[in-house]
Amino acid sequence: MAALQKRRRRSGMVVLFILLGILWEARARQIRYSIPEELDKGSFVGNIAHDLGLEPQELAERGVRIVSRGRSQLFTLNPRSGSLVTAGRIDREELCAQTAPCLVSFNILIEDKLNLYPIEVEIVDINDNTPGFFREELEVKILENAVPSSRFPLMEVYDLDVGMNSLQGFRLSENSHFSVDVWSEANRPKYPELVLERALDREGEAIHHLVLTAVDGGDPVRSGTARILVIVLDVNDNAPVFTRPIYRVSIPENLPVGTQLLRLTATDPDEGINGELTYSFRNEEDKISETFKLDSNLGEISTLQSLDHEESRFYLMEVVAQDGGALLASAKVLITVQDVNDNAPEVILTSLAGSISEDCPPGTVIALFSVHDADSGENGEILCSIPRNLPFKLEKSVDNYYHLLTTKALDREEISDYNITVTVIDLGNPPLSTETQISLTVADINDNPPIFPHTSYSTYILENNSRGISILSVTAYDPDSGNNAKVTYSLTEDTFQGMPVSSYVSINSNTGILYALGSFDYEQIKDLQLRVMASDSGDPPLSSNMSLRLLILDQNDNAPEILYPSIPTDGSTGVELAPRSAEPGYL
Structure with missing residues (x-):
């Protein structure tokens, strides 16, 4: 029946809160939910798709995922329903101990836009822990001449729950001599104290059996109970007294192990064994006895192990001084651990575009990363920077997240790869820093045509050349890469003497070598004008032209020929008659 009521209470405690407002830098809404602890795995937390303004199927399509640092994943996304659900059973006491409220913060990343939405889930306590005592039975020894209203510290009580579910008070079994009161400070454990209401008489009643109930x-x-055995002692009429009710000391976390922190002093005016004091910790069950050593004779407290401000910022303990007659006094000791700059900042890369097109507009996001420093105060404050001579800048997002963006157009032909050093430094003294390399490749676009070294060439070839002989090789350079830089050669569709130029010469499209398709005759062609085109393989392709003049060189391939007088066709000797009156110089 109790289990059924517990399940009903849990199911009735699920409350959804959507936090108002819009985060100022990342334009992300703060979303807050609230659930009770100990829900089953897969329990509904909130309709995250609705709160992000998305349809459930868009969670997978747009790469929506949870990003968090440090602790194990407590929640997961249900892509079918668009809901945020628990990834397992959540124990508030294991997660937050005595801290209230218990808040779990993480971020939802929409991958396609690199947008971050901060999420906060409050884990609400349920009353699933019973108050308990560190021991089931305690002996309290009291002098018979103790005056009424005397107070005697009892054992520490614990309750892992918080708020109204935590320890609220004590009840003492019915008796005629004692009552119970509580010593407590704000946000500190409650210590029950036995209060003497009526004078004791050892001869009348030497032992009192009491039951203390914590509720x-x-x-x-x-509720939880412990048995109190009160033993009434004969007169040792002076109890120890500490010089102060509470001792406070503040120490840096990097103290060497074994360092003496303070010395407690208690006095007892009695003589002999009744005046001999021994010191001890009252709460030996917790981590106090593992971290600190108390000299039982001198009352000196020293460290047993290294301290860590990030693990525990203060220690509250109770020291008891007891004399040989079993009288005791107690004093509180509060040790505050000061932070020193012993943690370097760390960079966690969340998303990175390893390659980016050279025609991307300024403001394009390249990477998303977070920075963190486990120290506190100025030791945990971080400055993040990149070199100033790069075409990039950092822009702070939500929490400690940063975007890395371009600031101007990129040119792959000028710089094809960048190694961007992200430097994070804290404000400690001395400061600690960390450097992280982000590598970026600039992807090529076809923004450069092939280029010939010269816009025109002249070359020579002897007439009567062999068919297929190579004339020359032309080369064009394209600074692009890949297919954008793959050059092919061709002849433009020009004509010479009514014939296409391509009927006289040809060009190898891959090598740019020109070949003669036939034998040239100087007596018919003295020069040939060509235009060579170089084109790349980009999309769309780019091209350029070059003029080529092919000069034909003469060879002595023709014998002299007499045209006049003409030679008779019958094979006889030719005769030319001259008049007898011809003067010298007559033609």
């Missing part, structure tokens, strides 16, 4: 404020109420 919480849950519904239903949970």
Whole structure:
């Protein structure tokens, strides 16, 4: 029946809160949910698709995912329903201990836009822990001449729940001599104290059996009990007294192990064994005895192990001074651990575009990363920077996330690869820093045509050349890469003496070598004008032209020929008659 009521209470406690406002830098809405602890795996937390303004199927299409640092994943996304659900059973006490409220923060990343949406889930406590004592039975020794209203510290009580579900008070079994009161400070454990209401008489009653009950404020109420055995002692009429009720000391976290922190002093005016004091920790069950050493004779407290401000910022302990007659006094000790700059900042790369087109507009996001420093105060404050001579800048997003963006157009032909050094430095003294390399490749676009070294060439070839002989090789250079730089050669569709130029010469499209398709005759062609085109393989392709003049060189391939007088066709000797009156110089 109790289990059924518990399940009903849990199911009735699920409350959804959507936090108002819009985050100022990342334009992301703060979304907040609230769930009770101990829900089953897969329990509904909130309709994240609706709160992000998306349809459920868009979660997978747009790469929506949870990004968080450090702790294991407590929540997951249900892509079919668009809901945020629990990834397992959540124990608030394991997650947040005594901290209230218990808040789990993470971010939702929409991958296609690199937008971050901060999410906060409050884990609400349920009354699933019973108040308990560190021991089931405690002996309290009291002098018979103790005056009424005397107070005697009892054992520490614990309750892992918080708020009304935590420890609220104590009840003492019915008796005629004692009552119970509580010593507590804000946000500190409650210590029950036995209060003497009526004078004791050892001869009348030497031992008192009491039952102390600790109760919480849950519904239903949970309680735990311990037996108190009060032993009435004969007169040792002076109890130890500490010089102060509470001792405070502040120490840096990097103290060497074994360093003495403070010395507690208690006095007892009695003589002999009744005046001999021994010191001890009251709460030996917790981590106090593992971290600190108390000299039982001198009252000196020193460290047993290294301290870590990031693990525990203060320690509250109780020291008891007891004399040989079993009288004791207690004093509180509060040790505050100061932070030193012992943690270098760290960079966590969340998303990176390893390659980016050279025609991307300024402001294009290249990477998303977060920075973190485990220290506190100025030691945990971080400055993030990149070299100033690069065409990039950093832009702060939500929490400690940064975008890396372009600031101007890129040119692959000028710089094809970037190694961007991200430097994070804290404000500690001395400061600690970390450097992270982000590599970026600039992808080529076809923005350069092939280029000939010269816009025109002249070359020579002897007439009567062999068919297929190579005339010359032309080369064009394209600074692009890949297919954008793959050059092919061709002849433009020009004509010479009514014939296409391509009937006289040809060109190898890959090598740019020109070949003669026939034998040239100087007496018919003295020069040939060509235009060579170089084209790349980009999309669309780019091209350029070059003029080529092919000069034909003469060879002595023709014998002299007498045209006049003409030679008789019958094979006889030719005769030319001259008049007898011809003067010298007559033709």
